[in-house]
Structure formats: C-alpha cells, structure tokens
Amino acid sequence: MDDIFVIGGGINGCGIARDAVGRGLSVTLAEKSDLAQATSSASTKLFHGGLRYLEYFEIRLVREALQERETLLKAMPHISWPMRFVLPLSPEMRFDTETPAAKLLNSVMPWMKGRRPSWMIRAGLMLYDNLGGREILPGTKRLDLTQDPAGKPLQDRFQQAFEYSDCWVQDARLVVLNARDAEARGAKIMTRTEVVSTHRAADHWEITCRDADGEETTHQARLLVNAGGPWAADVLGRVAHVNTAEKVRLVRGSHIVTKRLFDHDRAYFFQGTDGRIIFAIPYEQDFTLIGTTDRDHPDPQTPAECTDAEADYLLAFASDYFRKPVTRDDIVWRYSGVRPLYDDGATSATAATRDYVLTLETTAAPLLSVFGGKITTYRRLAESALEKIGSVLPVAKGSWTAGVALPGGDIAVRDVPGAVTALCDRYPFLDPAEALRLFRTHGTQVGDIFGDAATRDDLGRDFGGGLSEAEVTWLMDREYACAAEDILWRRTKLGLRLSEDEAAALGAWMADRRAGQREEERTK
Missing domain, CATH: 1.10.8.870 (Alpha-glycerophosphate oxidase, cap domain)
Structure with a gap:
C-alpha cells in the first residue's frame, strides 16, 4: 500500500509527488494522458511575480512568486533563464476597472479617468523589485526608446519605457523533469492511465485505473491527492464521490506564435486601452510568442482552442504597439489552455485570483484537493500540500526542494x-x-x-x-x-x-x- 496516490500529471501533481517521495513517503501518480498535456504546457511560459496582480492587492501571492523566481532559476538554469521586459509608457493606457487599485485611484483622483499614470507604474515596479529579495536578477531602469534598440520595432509615439526582470521557463519540460526526479527517488509514474473510480475503505483508498490498452489495475493508498487541474471538480464528484463547496473557475488563455517580430532578446509588456495586458516574447530563437487572453471557459471536456476572435484580438493589441502591423499571415501556430482558477466570485475572468487553495478532508482515508495556483508557485504549493499531509500521515523529513537541481540543472x-x-x-x-x-x-x-x-x-x-x-x-x-x-x-x-x-x-x-x-x- 502506498502512502499517497496522486491523480493528475500536471505541474502541481508532479511537484507534490516529487516533494512527497523526497520526504520518505511512497507515492504513485496517474495521468490519463501525457504529462503536461493540458494546462501545464499552455502557459505564457514565465516564472514571474505577476506585476498586474499588484493592482488587485494580492501582495502575498506576488511576494511568494517573486521569491520563487530565483529559487527556481538556480535549480533549473537549463530550462529557465532571466529575461528583461520592456514596458512602453503611453497616456492612453488604462486600468481594468475591476481592480481595487483602479477604484481607489479613481475615487481619489477622478480627473485621471481610469488611466495608469507613469508614477504609479514606477511605484509598482519599485515594489516589484524589492518585495521578493532579488539576488541575481537586475532591477528596473528607465529607457529612452528613441535611443534604445528596443524602441526600433515600436511606433514613434512610444518614447519612454521601463525595463524590469522576470524569468522564462520551458513549462512542459518543468513538469517532465519533476516527474523524472520523483521516479528516480522512488515514485511510480503512470502516464496514459486514467483513474476510473475510487472507493473509500476503512482507512485507505481503493483506486481503479485503466491504461491505454484497456487493462485495469487496482491500487491502494492511505491518502488521495486530487491534482486534476481543470478536471478537479470532476475527480471529486464522478471519481471520488465527494461533495464540496469549493469551486473551480475555468479561464481560457490563448496565445499566438508569429514569425520573429524583432531582433533583440528582450520581451515586451504591452498595456491595452481596455485595461488588459499582453506579452510579446522572443520564442524558440526564430519566433515571437504573443499572449494571453482571459475568457471564461464552459467545461473541461470542451477543447481549449485559440479562436479567430481571440487571435484577432491579440493581433490588434500588438499592432497598436509595433511599427509594422501584425497580421494573420504572420501566425505560424496558436494554442490555448484552460486555467483551473479558484472561484472567488470575481466578476470577470481577468479579476479571478491566481492564488491557490488546498482543502484536506481528514477522515480515516484523507483526501487533499488542489484548486488554482500558477506555475511560478508550484514548488511552494507542494510544500503547503505536504504540510497538510503531515497533519494526517507521518512524514519523516521536512521541506527539501529549494535549491535542489532538477535533472540536467546541476550547473550555475x-x-x-x-x-x-x-x-x-x-x-x-x-x-x-x-x-x-x-x-x-x-x-x-x-x-x-x-x-x-x-x-x-x-x-x-x-x-x-x-x-x-x-x-x-x-x-x-x-x-x-x-x-x-x-x-x-x-x-x-x-x-x-x-x-x-x-x-x-x-x-x-x-x-x-x-x-x-x-x-x-x-x-x-
């Protein structure tokens, strides 16, 4: 009998499996498709604090994410690396009216009419620089776009910008390397293996799985981890037969990949007149990644696809900045993923929290469910999960993953x-x-x-x-x-x-x- 059985081979499931097995617990993980097949391979591919989350006053989340950037960078410098972001300034840029910061500023300075003033952006970047205790990444500086190469691809009306630091990450590889490390430490990783049913026995779970050949096997575990991502609610209801008040809000984030739009190695942070933001990022040496959108998604069974309307939105958004308009002819690939956000009742998909919530049913056969989260905080989420697991199972070791290299990352x-x-x-x-x-x-x-x-x-x-x-x-x-x-x-x-x-x-x-x-x- 295993100590833990994990349902879901995305970044949260694999991160929890790795952390748990490294603490001496026996672990089996089942993923119905390929590792990182859904949400965890469809991100904007950034380890970042989330600059715009400051407008929602999500200070704890931003601080934790900023602290994690460099912790993760040190552990995986092959699949993650520093990146500088150029944020052009324009008086036309506005807040999302749903943000607490926008409401506060509009109440105090109504003449601003919802605009993001440059002094406020600078103040946010100062907080961003200092909230997480930077050691490796350089801080913010101001750019004269009329002199800096980053201004060359942009329209002439953009003359000033701020430049700040975040990190790039190969998201799907992050998942696979966590799974590999977990397996090397003793975990059993089963891909293309669907959990079709679970049953609570007196003091453990009976888990029935079906592999790609249709063969069924039964596993036993003292604790079940539901890391189903977009399917977390489905796992609770259909598979585990558990009722809960916690809900998942599915938000579709779509991206387009275009021919390379600029020659330098910095990324752009663009603010829209609708209050949203997008990134334009150097991608795979010869391309540019543009995204993301935020649209509510109906259900996890509906495939996530970047619609023509979403692609056109991203093209128009980017074309408001670039000197040469970006058109459909420039698109070489598009992709979309469903983010399983914790449903905090926000009025819009953009305003929904990116923080995570963990719930633990402390019955004789405990069940831990993961709601929400972002790729940057996956390791801290796993540590929080193990803290909860430690309240119902004996755990021999404390936290250990900070600074421990993933396979291939043993280099400064x-x-x-x-x-x-x-x-x-x-x-x-x-x-x-x-x-x-x-x-x-x-x-x-x-x-x-x-x-x-x-x-x-x-x-x-x-x-x-x-x-x-x-x-x-x-x-x-x-x-x-x-x-x-x-x-x-x-x-x-x-x-x-x-x-x-x-x-x-x-x-x-x-x-x-x-x-x-x-x-x-x-x-x-």
Whole structure:
C-alpha cells in the first residue's frame, strides 16, 4: 500500500509527488494522458511575480512568486533563464476597472479617468523589485526608446519605457523533469492511465485505473491527492464521490506564435486601452510568442482552442504597439489552455485570483484537493500540500526542494553560456543554434544522450529540425514520450520546424519501436 496516490500529471501533481517521495513517503501518480498535456504546457511560459496582480492587492501571492523566481532559476538554469521586459509608457493606457487599485485611484483622483499614470507604474515596479529579495536578477531602469534598440520595432509615439526582470521557463519540460526526479527517488509514474473510480475503505483508498490498452489495475493508498487541474471538480464528484463547496473557475488563455517580430532578446509588456495586458516574447530563437487572453471557459471536456476572435484580438493589441502591423499571415501556430482558477466570485475572468487553495478532508482515508495556483508557485504549493499531509500521515523529513537541481540543472546560472560553447566543442557537427536548443532542453545531460558521437550519423536517423534518433530514444525511454506530439509540442517545440510529413514519419517510427518493445516483453 502506498502512502499517497496522486491523480493528475500536471505541474502541481508532479511537484507534490516529487516533494512527497523526497520526504520518505511512497507515492504513485496517474495521468490519463501525457504529462503536461493540458494546462501545464499552455502557459505564457514565465516564472514571474505577476506585476498586474499588484493592482488587485494580492501582495502575498506576488511576494511568494517573486521569491520563487530565483529559487527556481538556480535549480533549473537549463530550462529557465532571466529575461528583461520592456514596458512602453503611453497616456492612453488604462486600468481594468475591476481592480481595487483602479477604484481607489479613481475615487481619489477622478480627473485621471481610469488611466495608469507613469508614477504609479514606477511605484509598482519599485515594489516589484524589492518585495521578493532579488539576488541575481537586475532591477528596473528607465529607457529612452528613441535611443534604445528596443524602441526600433515600436511606433514613434512610444518614447519612454521601463525595463524590469522576470524569468522564462520551458513549462512542459518543468513538469517532465519533476516527474523524472520523483521516479528516480522512488515514485511510480503512470502516464496514459486514467483513474476510473475510487472507493473509500476503512482507512485507505481503493483506486481503479485503466491504461491505454484497456487493462485495469487496482491500487491502494492511505491518502488521495486530487491534482486534476481543470478536471478537479470532476475527480471529486464522478471519481471520488465527494461533495464540496469549493469551486473551480475555468479561464481560457490563448496565445499566438508569429514569425520573429524583432531582433533583440528582450520581451515586451504591452498595456491595452481596455485595461488588459499582453506579452510579446522572443520564442524558440526564430519566433515571437504573443499572449494571453482571459475568457471564461464552459467545461473541461470542451477543447481549449485559440479562436479567430481571440487571435484577432491579440493581433490588434500588438499592432497598436509595433511599427509594422501584425497580421494573420504572420501566425505560424496558436494554442490555448484552460486555467483551473479558484472561484472567488470575481466578476470577470481577468479579476479571478491566481492564488491557490488546498482543502484536506481528514477522515480515516484523507483526501487533499488542489484548486488554482500558477506555475511560478508550484514548488511552494507542494510544500503547503505536504504540510497538510503531515497533519494526517507521518512524514519523516521536512521541506527539501529549494535549491535542489532538477535533472540536467546541476550547473550555475553564470556558467550556462560556457556550457553551450563546450557542447559545440565536444560535438563539432552542432551549430550554435542547435547546441543552444539542446542545452535548453536537456542541460548537462546532452552528453548522456549523444555519448561519444563524432558525426551526425552516429546519432541515428535524422527526423528533421535537428531531432535525432538518439534524442527520440532518450525521450521515449527516460521521459515518458509515446507519440510524436509528446515530443514535438511538449518535450520540445520542434513541431514549429518539422513538416507534416516529417511529423508523420516520426510518429510511425515511434509506433513501430513501441510495438517491438511490447512484443519483446511478451516473449520474455
């Protein structure tokens, strides 16, 4: 019998599993699809405090997120790195009228008519700089856009800006690496395995699972963790047969990826005349990521898709800033995810809290449910979950994950550029862009994947876009990848580079390899 059974292979489920097994608890995790298949691979891909959350006076959440940025950066400098954000100033920019800050300012200074004054933005950035205790990331500075390269892609009316720090993260890789580390420490990770029912026995849970082949297995655990994300309410009602007053608010966030819109490595923070904000971020070396929207989503069974209306909204928003209008012809990919926010009764999706809520039913067979949360605070959420779990199960160790590297992240932030150069030296057939992509995917484990390869031919089949048979084999054997889309859109973003024919060939090769492995296991 396990101590804990986790339902859900997103960032919260995998983060809790990793933390728990590292404290000496036995853990099994089941994910009905691929790891990070839903919300956790559809974020804006930032470790950030959430500058706009200050307008909602969510000081505790922002402080915790700001503290986490550098903690996480140190543990995963391969899949996360510092990024500077340019926030152009304009008198046209306004508050979301739902924010407490807007209501307060409008009551005190009604002549401002809902505008965000530059002095208030500067004050917010000063708080942002100092609330979390920065050590690595540089602070805010003012830019003259008429002189700075960041002003070149923008319309002439933007002449001043602030520049501040946050961090980029490869979101789906973050999930997979947490799962890998959890498994290395003793957890059992089951992907493409749906929990079809649970039953509360006298002092434990009986959990029935069904895998992709239709085979059912039963597991036992002293405590059940519901980390179902958008399906958390469904897990409670349909699977666990539990009634609760807590609710999930589903909010769809859509993004578009365009051809590269600017040459520098900084991102933009754009304020809209409707009170919302979007980011325009350098993406995968040759592209720009623009997002996000905030729209209420009907239910988790309805696929999250970036609608034409949402794409047009993002295009128009960005075109209000860029010198050259951004059009549908510039879009190379679009994606959307459903954020399972805690339902705090906010009047709009934008105003809904990004904080998390954990509930624990302390019966003979306890149930912990996770509502809400954001990717930046996943580690702290896991620590809070273990505090609650520790009230009903004996936990041998205290918190431990801060500063402990994820697989491939055992390198100092300052040493990353040298490590990329060293990859080019060790594998001369790699060009600098390929070496950077590989390091930002696998970190110090690239050598484990490529071994003593002296030429590209030594890596086996070339699937296109720099994806080799050696890397595919590693992703299948070590990182739970089963289908082409697992690799092309979650383990990597090489789906942006492979043609449809190349993607189909990859899928066929993977299917053949899996079939051969199953046949080999059958005949043993």
